[in-house]
Amino acid sequence: MQVLPDIYMPLPQKPPNSSVVAEANKETRRWIDEFHLCPTADVRQAVADTNAVQCMALFYPEIDTEKLILLGQFVTLGFMIDDEWAVSNPQDVLSRLVSLLGVIEGDGDPSDSSGRAFAGVWQRILKGRPEVWRSAYRRNVVDHLWGQYGELVDKASGRWPELWAYQVNRRHTFGMEFLLDQCEMVADVYLPEVVRRLPAMACLREAIADHQTLVNDIISVSKEEGDGDYHNFILLTESHESIARQVALDKANAVATKLFKRVITAREELTDQLKVLPITDQERRDASRIADDYLVTVRANYDYYFDSMVRRYDLSGSVIAE
Template identity: 30%
Template sequence: MPFQSAGCHPGLPKTREAAWEWAESEGLDLSVPARKKMIRTRPELWISLIFPKASQDHLDLFCQWLFWAFLVDDEFDDGPAGRNPLMCEKAITRLVDVLDGAAPNGPMERALAGLRDRTCPGRSPQWNRQFRRDTAAWLWTYYAEAVERAAGQVPSRSEFAKHRRDSVAMQPFLCLHEITAEIDLPDSARSLPAYIALRNAVTDHSGLCNDICSFEKEAALGYEHNAVRLIQRDRGCTLQEAVDEAGIQLARIAERVQRAEKELIQEIEAAGITGPTRAALERCVQDYRSLVRGDFDYHARAERYTRPDLVELDERDSLSQYFAA
């Protein structure tokens, strides 16, 4: 890992408390297994490692987004909706509609509406377009996976790499980074080839790191949408050989981050970008390094990934009650 840690936000305990209080206030009544899983997941740790210098208010808000996102992830990766395309389509359609301003029904939709209303007003049109695109694209990856499972299909490694860029849900948090960094990139900056490459590399690193660390947990659940599993299937190799290859790929992605940083500085100069836009892009270069490192460190510390022996099979045949209208 070539990037230095920027530390952990000292407000982590307050953020953890605020997240659970928020969940209770939104009616997100987690079952005992779901509560145990969320405690092992430690969303407050990830957000505190990713945003070590955020204000406490931003840290709390972003953690509540992450808490909500992990509930979505567990529902559609592990629950019955991930095996039932019709159930999945209906639920995801509703969430995307609420993201777009529809009236919410049920605790998960109301929680999303509240997060949306605390986050998006006051942001620029270009920021809102990017955040909406990234969040909706992430949500629809669950439907794509449900359909592939039902059809008995497994994506190729190249297909999965493209899919994973959205499914890891890192890109919405790169949008949230702009809030705490007090920047708002114009469309011209978002369109720079090197900025796109940097954003993609940061996201790809998170996706592959997650796959390496969650392989055992997901294997226990019969979950095939994992880069390590796809390497193993493609090469017909042992698990350790697949993990080793994934580790080599992870190092190469870190090199892509560094290369994109250098190319972005060159493009800033070539395009004659100055003033606030230049400062905003330079802030992204600076902060994305510690973001990659924070994500890497989180996966080594959260029991969601370090204790696959604690995984419990989800044998429900309907959505969790907080998804119900």
């Protein structure tokens, strides 16, 4: 039995609004049935196990019902795409990918029910948002989809990426980039381009993405090994360095701790950079708020895996270190 390491997480927990979650779950179940997204009991159970609404409520604890319904639906589709593509070959997935990209670029007209569901959610997400945000969000979702496709090509070609190469693509496949973008949407606060381009902001987002993915890899290693998916920091470390599972887990946890400290450093540096930026005081406050919301997602990502309402990751074969 493996021992999951004690992941360093000093950030305070922010519980979601349970009444908002209940309403969003009810509407999401109705939407799933409307578009016939769960053709079998197994698929319906897999969707229930991920509990995307709860995930989004943890990530954005101050979210309102309408936005929670919207983002819960979007992330539900994301989990379903992840599971569907994981057992498919690159040739079959490419046509699906091209169809989704058509929707994202605004020139697609999907004929299947899941494609129509995606198109409807996508249009609602973009409606009324500033173009600078829409452009960034669109780019990050596209990178996410292509990153997932890249992993399929890896498996088909027998490529086991080196850790540095894996981490670069993992930032895309996990989807943290667009999940951070959603902080602006939830708060209805949109950053000007000059803030988005700050070095400290870029480092903050990158460090958070790397930390979130590594925490996921630690928790999901048994699941991914069982699914035959070796795109996991621990599994790749075991293979490349010929070390035991527990050693690889402990090494991953040490890296995660360093990444967390990098997150905090970047947040502090962002404060200093915002002080000298030629923007309004309100824009400065807005940027600080969004950066703090980014930190909430760091804690939320950790909490998601141990939430009693989430059953995507079976931890029964693991002991949690104290």
